[in-house]
Amino acid sequence: MKEYLREFPRELEDEAVYIIREAASQFERPAILFSGGKDSITLVRLAQKAFYPGKVPFPLVHIDTGHNFIETIEFRDWLVSQTGMELVVGHVQDDINAKRATEETGKFSSRNTLQTTTLLRTIEEYNLDACLGGARRDEEKARAKERIFSVRDDFGQWDAKNQRPELFDYLNGRIKPGENVRVFPISNWTELDVWNYIREEKLEIPSIYFSHTREVIDRDGVLWPYSDFIYKEPSEVVVHRQVRFRTVGDMSCTAALASDASTVDQIINEIIDATVSERGSRLDDKRSEAAMETRKVIGYF
Amino acid sequence: MDVLRVATAGSVDDGKSTLIGRLLYETKSITQDKLDAIERASQRKGIDFLDLSLLTDGLIAEREQGITIDVAHIYFNTPKRKFIIADSPGHVEYTRNMVTGASKSEASLILIDARKGIVEQTYRHYFIANLLRIPNVIVCVNKMDLVDYSQEVFNAIKKDFTALTEKLPNKHLALTIIPLSSLHGDNLTESSERMSWYEGDPLLTILEDLPVKKLLKDLPFRMPIQYVIRPRNEANHDFRGYAGRISSGEINEGDSVVVLPSGRTTKIRKIYKYDTELECATAKESITLTVEDDVDISRGDFIVRAGEETELRTNFQAYICWLNSQPLATNKTYLLQHGTLVVKSKVSSIEFVQDTASLLKIESINTLKMNEIACVSLKTGKPIAADPYDTNPPNGTFILLDEHTNNTVAVGFIGS
Ligand SMILES: Nc1nc2c(ncn2[C@@H]2O[C@H](COP(=O)(O)OP(=O)(O)OP(=O)(O)O)[C@@H](O)[C@H]2O)c(=O)[nH]1
Numbered sequence A: 001m002k003e004y005l006r007e008f009p010r011e012l013e014d015e016a017v018y019i020i021r022e023a024a025s026q027f028e029r030p031a032i033l034f035s036g037g038k039d040s041i042t043l044v045r046l047a048q049k050a051f052y053p054g055k056v057p058f059p060l061v062h063i064d065t066g067h068n069f070i071e072t073i074e075f076r077d078w079l080v081s082q083t084g085m086e087l088v089v090g091h092v093q094d095d096i097n098a099k100r101a102t103e104e105t106g107k108f109s110s111r112n113t114l115q116t117t118t119l120l121r122t123i124e125e126y127n128l129d130a131c132l133g134g135a136r137r138d139e140e141k142a143r144a145k146e147r148i149f150s151v152r153d154d155f156g157q158w159d160a161k162n163q164r165p166e167l168f169d170y171l172n173g174r175i176k177p178g179e180n181v182r183v184f185p186i187s188n189w190t191e192l193d194v195w196n197y198i199r200e201e202k203l204e205i206p207s208i209y210f211s212h213t214r215e216v217i218d219r220d221g222v223l224w225p226y227s228d229f230i231y232k233e234p235s236e237v238v239v240h241r242q243v244r245f246r247t248v249g250d251m252s253c254t255a256a257l258a259s260d261a262s263t264v265d266q267i268i269n270e271i272i273d274a275t276v277s278e279r280g281s282r283l284d285d286k287r288s289e290a291a292m293e294t295r296k297v298i299g300y301f
Numbered sequence B: 001m002d003v004l005r006v007a008t009a010g011s012v013d014d015g016k017s018t019l020i021g022r023l024l025y026e027t028k029s030i031t032q033d034k035l036d037a038i039e040r041a042s043q044r045k046g047i048d049f050l051d052l053s054l055l056t057d058g059l060i061a062e063r064e065q066g067i068t069i070d071v072a073h074i075y076f077n078t079p080k081r082k083f084i085i086a087d088s089p090g091h092v093e094y095t096r097n098m099v100t101g102a103s104k105s106e107a108s109l110i111l112i113d114a115r116k117g118i119v120e121q122t123y124r125h126y127f128i129a130n131l132l133r134i135p136n137v138i139v140c141v142n143k144m145d146l147v148d149y150s151q152e153v154f155n156a157i158k159k160d161f162t163a164l165t166e167k168l169p170n171k172h173l174a175l176t177i178i179p180l181s182s183l184h185g186d187n188l189t190e191s192s193e194r195m196s197w198y199e200g201d202p203l204l205t206i207l208e209d210l211p212v213k214k215l216l217k218d219l220p221f222r223m224p225i226q227y228v229i230r231p232r233n234e235a236n237h238d239f240r241g242y243a244g245r246i247s248s249g250e251i252n253e254g255d256s257v258v259v260l261p262s263g264r265t266t267k268i269r270k271i272y273k274y275d276t277e278l279e280c281a282t283a284k285e286s287i288t289l290t291v292e293d294d295v296d297i298s299r300g301d302f303i304v305r306a307g308e309e310t311e312l313r314t315n316f317q318a319y320i321c322w323l324n325s326q327p328l329a330t331n332k333t334y335l336l337q338h339g340t341l342v343v344k345s346k347v348s349s350i351e352f353v354q355d356t357a358s359l360l361k362i363e364s365i366n367t368l369k370m371n372e373i374a375c376v377s378l379k380t381g382k383p384i385a386a387d388p389y390d391t392n393p394p395n396g397t398f399i400l401l402d403e404h405t406n407n408t409v410a411v412g413f414i415g416s
């Protein structure tokens, strides 16, 4: 059924490799923002292809909220050992300890917003002039407005109303000291494109993308993964469910999905039939109508 | 599966975003949570129907003002192909964003409000589509519901538009005109019963059947070098690969090539697509080449096939579209980027400014303001290996950068 949705358009790979090579050429200290999710895993594969048989000329940067799924961290370390890439970790906890960031409290508290502080500090500390991210335009309505080279000012801010024109294949990454550029090589890929690519390229992904049994709290139909990092009302009960994750943020902002899909093919079937969008399970987006834009304006990717 | 890139155009409020929203809605490309969000946002705005323009107008400022400010990229599939749609702003102030969207597209949807007919922005956008040599233009006469689905109104607009195309002839361009109502979905995915007088296909069918011209591969081979891959490890000690994306033509193992601007010649030893070896590669592919001889090749150089060299230019004429709020200053140094080469340049004179509505060429003007189009003479500090835009579009464009602000201030099309 719907065979046409199961094919990866190869020209998207050519485009992404072109963008990655531009980033390597135009910047002095670029890095890949690595979340451990499927989009950044795809990015790593594309970067390997772009510089074959040479090494990928940039490190991986992971902004660690401290509330990660263990599986993601294990996967990250496995990938680093496999690829021999350098890994830089920015810890949100360090910014909390140094009082640069304040922990949220309450039932829906999350460290998602604090990531931005840590990201900007890490960019400064390592003098990064470009960060390659796996964000895609089909994810969210503010991301649909992003350029491929998105220039950010000294404070990491996105000026949505005043973006550089991006004509034909030209990518203008010229910046002043202190500014930096977010580079989005898979801008034009959809969620299904990523999954079809993962299948065709046989990429390894963290186990939490596949169906497994997990402790969750059911809040009005939203399945919150239970962990030490989540606030639990005395009246709430923890139950075991067969679930998987469709996106991987940290544990406090990613809801689980009831699912039996245990292979990439089954995941693709599930997405083709889904009536909810990918970020429908992202609690960080649900905070307000413009939650994503507001975060991007202050420096999120 | 092939990908068709489409951009919208037309004046403010002609219904571009609503059209794209409706197309997604009719093809069931919107998930329930996104529909729910649009319903809530529509209600908040006091509208009693689904305002589908909210699907693409995603910025806070756009939603407040009810207009599109910057391009939104939208993706959907039908069994026939994958579509990438750039929903562009109609407001004249945001023309540079419209050009951004249009520059990558193979089809332009120019909307016209049936009540208003052809207006200034229609002229401007048609001129731009023409300048960019977009191969397919589909003129959508929208809001037919507001003119009683009248055939007379449609025919009058069609006549006006045909007159316009006769004044600006372009043999490369395939033109279609269709009556629509984006709000009610007439002639979008199915033929409208309210306009049985219209004999053509609905919009989606037209888009699905548009030929994507694979002309690029028939043009001479051109590849700007992006990056030199030098692993310097034991296994690949002497490996030196020249990485880039082919902008036109094809290349085969063993072909004799010339490096421009140096003019040095060599032969292609191997073609790599990432970790696999190819015998032949074609336009739009990202590849890595190795060559037989030890010649100097670096970023900014072009590789072309021997016998198919371009003329090296330092003085030439071009159409440029000015994209910055700071007007053009003649004899100021700008950086010109062609392919991956960046050189110093100056606009030595403005031949004429193009009035896109009257098509008059206005002479004796010595500056160019944002969104204006002009024919200018340029000189560059080093030669560029460009082709005229007319004969090889991907190798006939350049951008101008301001050295001080780093902004992209103009896009140019090299004249013959
Ligand atoms: N009656 C009627 N109204 C329409 C139709 N299409 C769009 N509209 C209305 O026209 C107004 C403008 O629509 P938009 O889709 O925002 O227009 P736009 O061309 O995207 O505008 P900009 O992007 O700002 O240039 C909205 O109020 C729409 O509901 C139509 O076919 N019929």
Ligand SMILES: [Mg+2]
Binding pocket: B016, B017, B018, B053, B057, B067, B068, B087, B088, B089, B090
């Ligand atoms: Mg619009």
